[in-house]
Amino acid sequence: MMTIQKMTAKEVTKMVLNNEELFILDVRNESDFNDWRIEGNSVEIINIPYFDLLDDFNPALESIPDGKSVLVVCAKEGSSIFVAEQIAEAGRSHVSYLEGGMKSWSEYLEPVKVADLSGGGELYQFVRIGKGCLSYMVLSNGEAAIIDTSRMIDQYEQFMQEKGAKLLHTIDTHLHADHISGGRALAQKYGATYYLPPKDATEVTFDYEKLEEGKDIYVGNETIKVQPIYSPGHTIGSTSFIIDSKYLLTGDILFVESIGRPDLAGLAEDWVGDLRETLYSRYRDLAEELIVLPAHFGKVTELGERGLVSGRLGALYKENPGLNIQDEGEFRKTVTENLPPQPNSYQEIRQTNMGKITPNEEEQREMEIGPNRCAVHDK
Amino acid sequence: MTNLLVNRTLECEGLACPLPVVRTKKTVEEMQTGEVLEVRATDKGSVADLQSWAKRTGHQYIGLKEDNGVFRHYIRKSDPTEIKEERKFPHLIAHEEIQKKLSAGEKMNIVDVREPAEYAFGRIPGAVSIPLGELEGRMRELDPEQEYYLICRSGNRSDIACQTLAENDFKYVKNAVQGMTEWTGEVEKD
Numbered sequence: 163m164m165t166i167q168k169m170t171a172k173e174v175t176k177m178v179l180n181n182e183e184l185f186i187l188d189v190r191n192e193s194d195f196n197d198w199r200i201e202g203n204s205v206e207i208i209n210i211p212y213f214d215l216l217d218d219f220n221p222a223l224e225s226i227p228d229g230k231s232v233l234v235v236c237a238k239e240g241s242s243i244f245v246a247e248q249i250a251e252a253g254r255s256h257v258s259y260l261e262g263g264m265k266s267w268s269e270y271l272e273p274v275k276v277a278d279l280s281g282g283g284e285l286y287q288f289v290r291i292g293k294g295c296l297s298y299m300v301l302s303n304g305e306a307a308i309i310d311t312s313r314m315i316d317q318y319e320q321f322m323q324e325k326g327a328k329l330l331h332t333i334d335t336h337l338h339a340d341h342i343s344g345g346r347a348l349a350q351k352y353g354a355t356y357y358l359p360p361k362d363a364t365e366v367t368f369d370y371e372k373l374e375e376g377k378d379i380y381v382g383n384e385t386i387k388v389q390p391i392y393s394p395g396h397t398i399g400s401t402s403f404i405i406d407s408k409y410l411l412t413g414d415i416l417f418v419e420s421i422g423r424p425d426l427a428g429l430a431e432d433w434v435g436d437l438r439e440t441l442y443s444r445y446r447d448l449a450e451e452l453i454v455l456p457a458h459f460g461k462v463t464e465l466g467e468r469g470l471v472s473g474r475l476g477a478l479y480k481e482n483p484g485l486n487i488q489d490e491g492e493f494r495k496t497v498t499e500n501l502p503p504q505p506n507s508y509q510e511i512r513q514t515n516m517g518k519i520t521p522n523e524e525e526q527r528e529m530e531i532g533p534n535r536c537a538v539h540d541k
Numbered sequence: 542m543t544n545l546l547v548n549r550t551l552e553c554e555g556l557a558c559p560l561p562v563v564r565t566k567k568t569v570e571e572m573q574t575g576e577v578l579e580v581r582a583t584d585k586g587s588v589a590d591l592q593s594w595a596k597r598t599g600h601q602y603i604g605l606k607e608d609n610g611v612f613r614h615y616i617r618k619s620d621p622t623e624i625k626e627e628r629k630f631p632h633l634i635a636h637e638e639i640q641k642k643l644s645a646g647e648k649m650n651i652v653d654v655r656e657p658a659e660y661a662f663g664r665i666p667g668a669v670s671i672p673l674g675e676l677e678g679r680m681r682e683l684d685p686e687q688e689y690y691l692i693c694r695s696g697n698r699s700d701i702a703c704q705t706l707a708e709n710d711f712k713y714v715k716n717a718v719q720g721m722t723e724w725t726g727e728v729e730k731d
Contacts, residue, residue: 191593213562213594237586241559528585 166246167258169233171270174260175291178202178462179272179469187222188235189215189245190264198533200235200267200292201462212241219248231256238263267292268531271317273299274469276455279406283382286321287455288312289469294459294533295341296471298411302382307331308348309388309403309411310457313526315344315351329354331379333388335413335457336400337362339426339512340505342526346370346517359392359399367517373401393444395437396422398429410452410475415440417456418464418473421484423501426508430498438493441485450476506532545615546657548576554583554611561587562594565616569600572618577603577656580614588612601694604662615658630703634690634715639665640726650689654702655721659694663721663728673698676705688713695720 177184181204188195189212199207208225215222222245226232232249234257236242242259250257260267270292276285283302290296290312298309299318306327308318311334322329329352332345336359346368349356357379360372379388389404396414400422403411414422421441424433452475459471466472479485487493505511507529513519514526521529551568553561561582568578580591588605591614595602603615642649643666651668653660660670671679673693683689689711691699696718703716 191589193589193593211590211593211597212559213566213590214597216563216566236558238558240557244559244563 166250168261169258170261171266175272185230186233189241190236233258235260236263269314296457300381301327305330305382307381309333311345313342313344315348331355333357336397339508343515359401362397362399365516393440395440411455413457434494545661547579550579552581557584558586562590569618574620577617577658582612603658628700630700630716632715633718636719652691654698655693661731666729685711690715690717692717
């Protein structure tokens with residue numbers, strides 16, 4: 163009997179980032195597939211639900227180009243093994259399945275080094291490729307701070323262990339609506355400080371440290387300065403950071419190819435003015451040389467070398483459509499009308515991040531399934 | 542939760558994809574056309590997958606109940622190759638007229654001859670359930686001198702039911718031939 167191989171989300175991520183040719187047969191149902199799927203510049207993907215293959219397996223075989231290797235993907239992995247085995251039994255070679263299915267794909271974080279910092283530290287971007295979320299770790303002198311921590315805290319723990327770093331701070335740029343923050347849990351576990359913008363935290367049920375302009379945060383013997391800048395618009399509390407006078411962490415306010423949406427906390431009309439003020443005035447006053455590091459990406463085309471998502475602020479002012487809407491009325495229209503669908507379970511996710519509800523791990527996972535859609539232009 | 546009367550129950554608790562759909566398919570193949578299967582599953586993925594599978598294969602997905610993490614799917618076997626039966630019973634009633642009578646507060650005897658699970662997931666308010674298979678045995682519950690409106694999903698089962706009643710000297714029987722698929726008025730559920 164022919165054997166099938168298993169591929170991990172990490173391995174698939176490497177292939178996507180290296181632009182290696184990858185043919186994927188996604189056997190989930192049509193609506194899940196249409197909602198979100200593995201994407202990549204060199205990825206070719208087709209969808210045949212596994213239950214369409216119960217009577218007649220030929221459509222699957224016919225769909226795979228001759229001699230090509232194939233990766234079968236489903237929600238959790240069971241159906242992809244079932245289908246992959248049949249493809250292998252029909253005599254095809256190089257058949258693999260995605261271990262843990264789209265569940266693992268949604269949860270995997272790829273650490274990408276942004277740069278060495280001037281005080282001897284390092285800055286890493288954690289790319290959650292399956293969901294488009296980006297988080298950051300500042301490392302200096304055996305200490306660490308994490309910004310916009312995702313729910314899968316074990317992956318940061320492992321990374322800090324490898325780096326021999328001790329966690330000092332977890333910081334959220336705003337109260338997230340598209341994913342569950344791991345900032346509080348991770349801070350609790352290591353006795354670190356959890357920071358939130360106070361204006362986003364009026365309803366939270368736990369203690370936190372207030373993020374405030376002028377109150378800098380230090381990592382590693384005061385070498386790396388994390389400077390908060392109040393920048394409302396996506397939420398009323400949204401705060402950006404300048405790290406090492408060089409990197410601008412914009413949270414969900416400014417992305418590489420789009421801008422943040424103001425509607426996820428139900429106050430689109432009220433926050434449009436703030437969003438415009440932040441993007442067209444407050445950020446304008448910052449140095450054009452700053453490297454923008456956002457909390458999300460919308461399309462795989464935004465992934466640069468090694469997967470890094472970044473852009474020079476000056477370049478974004480030239481190329482990002484969201485920064486080039488001169489007419490205020492037009493801007494208002496763009497960020498309040500024809501927005502993409504709201505992220506899956508975004509209300510419950512906000513409640514969870516406020517500590518008002520405590521879903522179990524499986525429920526949290528379900529709440530986060532699907533794309534994030536935090537940008538105005540995500541479709 | 543009350544159990545709905547079904548022809549077969551398939552226990553898929555604890556099973557992950559693809560097994561709930563694979564076993565459902567196998568079980569439905571062994572059943573007779575028109576019979577109802579209850580599938581119990583704990584895999585959340587079974588919800589979208591079974592509905593999608595039923596739609597693609599032409600079987601009737603009647604409804605879903607969730608109880609303590611167990612999903613109960615109700616599926617009625619249909620035969621996609623079956624030729625639409627010719628309806629023989631001549632006395633019909635249009636939904637519009639039923640709607641009018643209901644709005645006027647008129648007392649109506651509506652008999653729903655679908656399977657109990659189909660009835661549970663949505664019927665005309667006040668309709669009484671007598672599945673077609675039980676009609677002969679339960680005919681005594683009805684009065685041959687009264688007027689009855691019979692309804693099913695698409696007008697076929699109610700056609701047979703009307704004929705049966707007429708053969709047993711019921712004088713005022715009408716087939717609500719558009720069936721529940723075309724009913725846009727109020728529905729009552731369990």
